[in-house]
Amino acid sequence: MVRALFSIGTNSTRLLALDGTTRVAAESRGTRIGTGIGTSGTIDAAARERTLGALDEYVAIVRENGTAVVDAIATSALRRARDGSSFAAEVAARVGVEPRVLSGAEEATYSFLGATASHHGPGAVAVLDVGGGSTELAVDVPIRARGTASVERTLSLEIGAVRLSERHPALLGGRALAVGERRALETEARADASAVLQPFAAERGIDELIVVGGTVFTAAGMLAKGVSDGTTVTHADLTRMIDELLALDLDARKAIPHIRPQRADILPAGLIVVDEACRLLDIDAFTVSEADLLLGYLTSGAFRAVPLPPKR
Secondary structure, three states: OEEEEEEEOOOOEEEEEEEOOEEEEEEEEOOOOOOOHHHHOOOOHHHHHHHHHHHHHHHHHHHHOOOEEEEEEEOHHHHHOOOHHHHHHHHHHHHOOOOEEOOHHHHHHHHHHHHOOOOOOOOOEEEEEEOOOOEEEEEEOHHHHHHHOOOOEEEEEOOOHHHHHHHOHHHHOOOOOOHHHHHHHHHHHHHHHHHHHHHHHHHOOOOOEEEEOHHHHHHHHHHOOOOOOOOEEEHHHHHHHHHHHHOOOHHHHHOOOOOOHHHOOOHHHHHHHHHHHHHHHOOOEEEEOOOOHHHHHHOOOOOOOEEOOOOO
8 A cells, every 4th residue: 555645844845655665656846835934924825825736736646556545744834834723724635634743853853764764884873954944953873763763862943945045035046146245145144054053063073964855955966967865965065056056046047957946046045054054063075865854754653644535
C-alpha cells in the first residue's frame, strides 16, 4: 500500500509517496504560504489558493498510484498564522486529515532522521535544515537516534529564505545591483541572519554536516549541473553564488539552468542563511542530502496512516 505525506512549508508545498521503500512520487510547488505572515499574522488569500491547488494536484497523483494512506504536516508558517486552524480544516477536506503543525524541535528531529537514514557509522552527525521561515539544527549519532526515535540536541531558529528576503527586499532581484550595492546589502543581511543564528555557535566541533532544503538542493544542482544528492558545497561556492545572483535581476536569475523560477527570488537569502550557519558552526564544507524531513516523518511512528478520502 502506498504511504503519502503532504507537507506545507513556508515556501513550498510538497508530496512524498512510498510503496514500501520505493519512491512513487516526489513533488514540490513554490506556493509560499508564508507570504506576509510576519506583518499581517494571517495567511495571504492568493497563497492559500496556491497551496490548496497544489494539494488537489497531489491527491490526484496519489490516487493514480492505487490505494493509499496519508498524513499531512506543516511547519513555520502555520506555527505563526493566527488563522491556521481554518486553513487546516480546508486542507483536511481535501486530504482527509488536518496537518500536524510540527514544533521546531520536531522539524529538526525528522529532518535528521530522514537525512541520516543510511548512515551507520559510530560518529555524531549534524543536520542543518534551512527552510523558508525557520532554520533547524540537529546533532546526534544516527544509529542512536534511530533506535530511540529522538535526537539528542536540536535547535530551531526563526529565520529562513523567505523571512530574510522580506526583511531585506533588495535581495529579491527587483534590479541588478552594482558591486558596492551588493557588498553593502550582503553585509547587512548577513548581520541580520547571524544575530538570529548565534545559538548555533555553541555546537562548534562537528565533524560532519549534512544540509537539506530547497536552497541547498538548488545550489547543488547548479554546481553539479543537475545532480544534487551527495554534492559537496563549500563556503567559496556559496559566496560566489550569492554575489553572482545579486548582480542579476529576477528575470536573469530565472534563466539560469537548474534554478526553479519560484525560488529565484529568495535563493540569495537562503544561501546567506546557510553560509552564516556554517560560519557559526566553523564548517567550511557540507554534503547535500535529498532525503530530509518528509522521509524522516513518513517512515516514523508519527505517521498517522489515514485512508485517503473518496474522490469528491
